Amino acid sequence: MNDPYQNNVNQQLTEAGEYTYSQDGGGQDRYPYQTNYPPQEEDAASDATEGADEDEQMYEGEYQGVPHPDEIKEARRAARLEAKRKARLAAQQEEYDEDNLPEQYETIMEDCGHGRFQWMLFVVLGLALMADGVDGFVVGFVMPSAEKDMCISNSDKGLLGLLVYVAMMVGALVWGGLCDKMGRRKCLIYVLSIDLLFSFLSCFAQSYGFFVFFRFCSGFGIGGSIPIVYTYFTEFLQMDKRGEHLSWLCMFWMLGGLYASFTAWGIIPHYGWGFAIGTEFQMHSWRLFILVCLFPTLAALVGVFFMPESPRFLLESARHDEAWMVLRRVHDTNWKAKGEPERVFTATNIKTPQTQEDEFIEIQSDTGTAFQRWTVRHMTMLQQVMANVMSLSAPDLRLQGLFLAIVWFCLAFSYHGLGVWFPDMIKYMQYEEYESKVRIFHRERVERFHFNFSLVNQVHREGEYIHDKFANIEIKSVKFEDSLFENCYFEDIKSTNSFFENCTIKNTVFYNTDLWQEKFKDCRMENTTFLHPKKGCHLNFQEENDIVIYLVSFLGSLAVLPGNIISALFMDKIGRIRIIGGSMLASSACTFLLLLSFSQGAVICWQCLFYGASVAAWNGLEVISVELYPSSKRGTAFGILNGICKLAAIIASFIFAAFVGITKIIPIFLAFSALVCGGLLALKLPETREKILS
Numbered sequence: 001m002n003d004p005y006q007n008n009v010n011q012q013l014t015e016a017g018e019y020t021y022s023q024d025g026g027g028q029d030r031y032p033y034q035t036n037y038p039p040q041e042e043d044a045a046s047d048a049t050e051g052a053d054e055d056e057q058m059y060e061g062e063y064q065g066v067p068h069p070d071e072i073k074e075a076r077r078a079a080r081l082e083a084k085r086k087a088r089l090a091a092q093q094e095e096y097d098e099d100n101l102p103e104q105y106e107t108i109m110e111d112c113g114h115g116r117f118q119w120m121l122f123v124v125l126g127l128a129l130m131a132d133g134v135d136g137f138v139v140g141f142v143m144p145s146a147e148k149d150m151c152i153s154n155s156d157k158g159l160l161g162l163l164v165y166v167a168m169m170v171g172a173l174v175w176g177g178l179c180d181k182m183g184r185r186k187c188l189i190y191v192l193s194i195d196l197l198f199s200f201l202s203c204f205a206q207s208y209g210f211f212v213f214f215r216f217c218s219g220f221g222i223g224g225s226i227p228i229v230y231t232y233f234t235e236f237l238q239m240d241k242r243g244e245h246l247s248w249l250c251m252f253w254m255l256g257g258l259y260a261s262f263t264a265w266g267i268i269p270h271y272g273w274g275f276a277i278g279t280e281f282q283m284h285s286w287r288l289f290i291l292v293c294l295f296p297t298l299a300a301l302v303g304v305f306f307m308p309e310s311p312r313f314l315l316e317s318a319r320h321d322e323a324w325m326v327l328r329r330v331h332d333t334n335w336k337a338k339g340e341p342e343r344v345f346t347a348t349n350i351k352t353p354q355t356q357e358d359e360f361i362e363i364q365s366d367t368g369t370a371f372q373r374w375t376v377r378h379m380t381m382l383q384q385v386m387a388n389v390m391s392l393s394a395p396d397l398r399l400q401g402l403f404l405a406i407v408w409f410c411l412a413f414s415y416h417g418l419g420v421w422f423p424d425m426i427k428y429m430q431y432e433e434y435e436s437k438v439r440i441f442h443r444e445r446v447e448r449f450h451f452n453f454s455l456v457n458q459v460h461r462e463g464e465y466i467h468d469k470f471a472n473i474e475i476k477s478v479k480f481e482d483s484l485f486e487n488c489y490f491e492d493i494k495s496t497n498s499f500f501e502n503c504t505i506k507n508t509v510f511y512n513t514d515l516w517q518e519k520f521k522d523c524r525m526e527n528t529t530f531l532h533p534k535k536g537c538h539l540n541f542q543e544e545n546d547i548v549i550y551l552v553s554f555l556g557s558l559a560v561l562p563g564n565i566i567s568a569l570f571m572d573k574i575g576r577i578r579i580i581g582g583s584m585l586a587s588s589a590c591t592f593l594l595l596l597s598f599s600q601g602a603v604i605c606w607q608c609l610f611y612g613a614s615v616a617a618w619n620g621l622e623v624i625s626v627e628l629y630p631s632s633k634r635g636t637a638f639g640i641l642n643g644i645c646k647l648a649a650i651i652a653s654f655i656f657a658a659f660v661g662i663t664k665i666i667p668i669f670l671a672f673s674a675l676v677c678g679g680l681l682a683l684k685l686p687e688t689r690e691k692i693l694s
Helices: 040-051 069-112 114-151 156-180 183-201 208-222 225-234 240-265 285-292 294-307 312-317 320-337 355-363 371-391 395-435 543-559 560-574 576-596 602-629 636-658 666-681
Strands: 010-013 019-022 028-031 275-277 282-284 439-442 445-447 454-459 463-464 469-481 484-486 488-498 500-501 505-506 509-511 524-526 530-531
Touching: 010 560, 040 463, 040 666, 069 312, 069 500, 114 156, 114 183, 114 208, 114 294, 114 320, 114 543, 156 208, 183 208, 183 225, 183 285, 183 294, 225 240, 225 602, 225 636, 225 666, 240 285, 240 543, 240 560, 240 602, 285 371, 312 320, 312 355, 320 576, 395 543, 395 576, 395 666, 439 576, 530 666, 543 560, 543 602, 543 636, 576 602, 576 666, 602 636, 602 666, 636 666
Parallel strands: 439 454, 445 463, 454 469, 463 484, 469 488, 469 500, 484 505, 488 509, 505 524, 509 530
Antiparallel strands: 010 019, 019 028, 275 282
């Protein structure tokens, strides 16, 4: 007998392993039921009920194969428990995959090996680091010439150095944060392009205002190179290669200093290596030097165009396919160079978690006008960068980051402070020696005399010069005080550090000279004529002190070579912490030797010793800074630390320069204290030698 209820029931299996029962009349009841429930046949049902006690309560739908309500409830409960179990397992698996990404990436990099690809990237990024090293010396080398060529005062000269360091500090903060969101390669291209463009424009800037603006923009660009370069290169290295090869990379900063010192030595003193277009546009040798210093930047920019983006950044940005292609390129390039082109890249599935911010950007990128899309993308990126900055204060990173920032500040304060103090101290010693040889003339009277020889390092007080002629000579470091010039004639005069103070000048002609308003202090002019004046300040053909300054910078850059080699060889053997702490404490001991520096040669000797001892600490700090922070925050953290380094350099430059010629005890004490505090605090940092990049 057919039951109408049974005929109108249609069983449908759902995706969750449940049955859906549909009734006529449009109603729908949903009964969860396991898929492995054994269906009952009619014969079996009859056999099962045959001989049963009539008094026993029977379920009406049992013969029709309809499940008992209690069985339905039990099956529904079991289905819910199974769904929860599967969801819990899926969540655990997802969490495991995310946590396992660093180990997975490390395994892939080990499979790719270390070879030709890393060495090509090493050279390209090394040139970018070399460009930063060159920029650190450019302003110091051109300033003695530029200040005379553009008549820059001492206050303006100090402003230029300050603004360049401020620009580099801001550049480190901005580009370090952006490279975590825009990509290492893209930001490095922007950085090098900005530096190249504005450094090139500064070569032709004729006014001091434009020169300062172009150097500021150039500093903003190149200031971001160090955080990007170390972050970029780290993510192509396996764990047992990081310390050594990042230390070798540091040598390019030294090469930048050597390149700048050598080219400045060979170009700037040759004042005649230039040209002029009228009186408004002049291209002197120091401008040619800036042009030559652009070669490392240009070479690095060309090389970066042929390099891929960091695969670790691509994975963090949920760009799995691009990351896989880059890793395969690294693998094939290395093994092909090693003579094993048949090796196959086996990595297939790499976890690429996608964040809500990325999804938001993707949704907004297809809506609104072009300007709205651009605004949303960049505002969201800015919010992400700020969120990255704030996340560095998380409890697990706060204390370590604070210690690391203090160590960076202490090392930069002493290193850059003494870096300013060394050349200034040498210049002061040269000045004292020069002043000790000055010739003083008192109340001399010279009439109808032709001065056809140069006047050098002299002081003339209360003199009288009547009907005298000064023609085709150089007046260098000469001061006329309370003197009288009457019916005199000056022609083709070049002056350096020479002044007329409280003098009376009557019936005198100045023809084609650079003696102009700034040369006369509180002077009385009566019937005085200036014809074809050379306005502004002008260079000498020879500067005997220049060679010493270039030599000091050259030797200081060369002195770090032994320290670089030692740190590269032992960074992975004895660890980052011992390298940093030992180097800073050894450097602090070297500062005491500066108390024994009573000559230029002694200062140069202790300078080289200090630089050689401290460079290992720089290498260790740069290595530990990229290893301590996770990939999504690595560039941001390094940018902040490098910005702190530039801030310390600015503070130290003012403090150390203020004591030149006054006392050397205070600068030495400050440098010693900073190095000891930083070295002891460095021992509290975590060792990252065997740490997989998180």
